[in-house]
Amino acid sequence: MAVVLAAPAVLAHADESHYEVFYTPPDPLPAGEPGDVIRTEPSRLVLEPSGQLGSFVGTGTRIMYRSTDAQGNPVAVTGTYIEPDNPWPGKGPRPLLAYATAPYGMGEQCAPSRLFNQGIHASLDTGFDVMFNLEEGFVATLLARGFAIVVTDGVGLGVHGPMSPQFLNRVAGGTALLDAARAAMRLPGTSLDPDGPVAFWGWLAGGQAALAAAELASTYAPELNVVGTYANAAPTDLAATMPSIDGNFLAGALGWVLRGIQSAYPALEQPIWDSLTPRGVEMLANTGRQCMLQTGIDYMFRHLQPWFKDDLNQMVQADPFKGILAAQRIGNVKPTGPVYFSHNRWDPFGPYAAVVQTATDWCAMGADVTLWTNEAPPFLNKLDVNALLPPFIDAERSIAWITDRFNGAPTAPNCAELSS
Missing domain, CATH: 3.40.50.1820 (Alpha/Beta hydrolase fold, catalytic domain)
Incomplete structure (x- = not known):
């Protein structure tokens, strides 16, 4: 009986390490x-x-x-x-x-x-x-x-x-x-x-x-x-954009918005993590390290509310989020x-x-x-x-x-x- 040995699959990786010297401030x-x-x-x-x-x-x-x-x-x-x-x-x-x-x-x-x-x-x-x-x-x-x-x-x-x-x-x-x-x-x-x-x-x-x-x-x-x-x-x-994200191919863009708020307003970093359900924590962690297509594929057409413990609409209509979103208006x-x-x-x-x-x-x-x-x-x-x-x-x-x-x-x- 012949035994066929399959070669291990070779995974393609883009080596980003050569960028680190220049991109480290x-x-x-x-x-x-x-x-x-x-x-x-x-x-x-x-x-x-x-x-x-x-x-x-x-x-x-x-x-x-x-x-x-x-x-x-x-x-x-x-x-x-x-x-x-x-x-x-x-x-x-x-x-x-x-x-x-x-x-x-x-x-x-x-x-x-x-x-x-x-x-x-x-x-x-x-x-x-x-x-x-x-x-x-x-x-x-x-x-x-x-x-x-x-x-x-x-x-x-x-x-x-x-x-x-x-x-x-x-x-x-x-x-x-x-x-x-x-x-x-x-x-x-x-x-x-x-x-x-x-x-x-x-x-x-x-x-x-x-x-x-x-x-x-x-x-x-x-x-x-x-x-x-x-x-x-x-x-x-x-603020007007938030409802549009719900059920969208780029529903995961909400993770980008939350990351942006955490980075720009460090005092809100932990409160945002605390506001999330386990599914929301997973979403925010993943979208913070992904490119657009992966975020789209992973979270397309999702509704936003299951990512939050409390009512999302009430959260964005009350401070501090109301004021933060208003400050970004052009x-x-x-x-x-x-x-x-x-x-x-x-x-x-x-x-x-x-x-x-x-x-x-x-x-x-x-x-x-x-x-x-x-x-x-x-x-x-x-x-x-x-x-x-x-x-x-x-x-x-x-x-x-x-x-x-x-x-x-x-x-x-x-x-x-x-x-x-």
Whole structure:
């Protein structure tokens, strides 16, 4: 009788250990100001792991720079600066886009600056731990058109250590993006003019960060020459977003929100753990180390209440959570420069009505606001199709708007339509 010996299965793992030296912040941080560069190194830029199927027409530099967190404490933030190969064909000096991505997950392996090196991250460390660089097409297109780009990982993401990302925190999101722009301007050997124009770009949580940067610019980074802000599918009112998460493909994003609150408001870390059922504890622990696809697969279409001991609706309508969620709202401070919103009317994650209210409030302050409504009808909305697909449909329109801002073209705000 023949015996067949099967070879043991070989598990694929993406080795992240080589990132640890760069991504571990110095302790203590060196003296300096927000936006000062702490360290840099060359960064491989690929569209997919082999690096052979297409390329970015530019040179990547990984950066670590000083910023401030939600409490105003100095913190190290990582990101990527990309210097274009192509000249800027427009007016004036080369423009800088300060770019905040969609949420790629809470695990440090999910940081955008790491995904630029891989195109596709894949390992089995947290289950089906696969993540794509969802916005590489946007970045590659903008780069080819002569824009310099700096992409922030945001406060707490990517850095090696115990800190969690301060997810959807208005202050931390805005300061990380503003300081990324400052860091790019201070890098040696770039084609940027230190006083040149800057615009903010963001999608989903990155859109909230871009809008927050526009609100904070006048007081936090008044020296920046901000010419515009673009945000697509941005959740402008976190309290209004909470019901949308229930039963959603990204129901596990509630874990990201809770992690963000714990990191930004340390006094609430233990009370949040204490508020959870055993199932909730498992969810919060897992989502804190996963990328987006794994979080979606593990917790898709779940209802939120079974994760909590007490009534969730009552919890978010009472302090401290009521006040914390309200503090993340966009629309209470006049932004610097013109703002362009692109949002689907049936967005399943960031309610359209909340974006209209933010735009209306800004218009009342005299801001230059344009809201483009994507009218793609609702389709498989619990899968977030109407949040994930419209940015690609509207990409050329969005790029044209941001290009016009750098070329000094007049805007066409539609505040009158919003108030009618």
